[in-house]
Amino acid sequence: MPHYRITGVWSDPITLEARDIVQNQSAFLIELCPQDPATDATSLRLPEITGSIQVDAAMTLRARCLNGTGMLAVVRGF
Numbered sequence: 001m002p003h004y005r006i007t008g009v010w011s012d013p014i015t016l017e018a019r020d021i022v023q024n025q026s027a028f029l030i031e032l033c034p035q036d037p038a039t040d041a042t043s044l045r046l047p048e049i050t051g052s053i054q055v056d057a058a059m060t061l062r063a064r065c066l067n068g069t070g071m072l073a074v075v076r077g078f
Contacts, residue, residue: 006063006070010038013060024051026070038062
């Protein structure tokens with residue numbers, strides 16, 4: 001399971017496969033954006049600790065942590 005350290009600036013692209021689950025494993029809100037360049041208007045926020053989302057198709061996204069440094073995990077192939 002890949003882990004990504006997420007800071008207050010948009011991350012490098014994170015590649016996801018169909019059916020991957022993206023989990024927020026930190027105590028801070030993490031914002032995800034499937035658009036490049038990333039923008040506030042097209043972002044989705046994952047709540048602290050238990051926030052997660054599953055993607056239907058392969059894609060790339062960027063992430064940033066709104067209140068410090070966070071940890072994002074990708075669970076492959078469910």
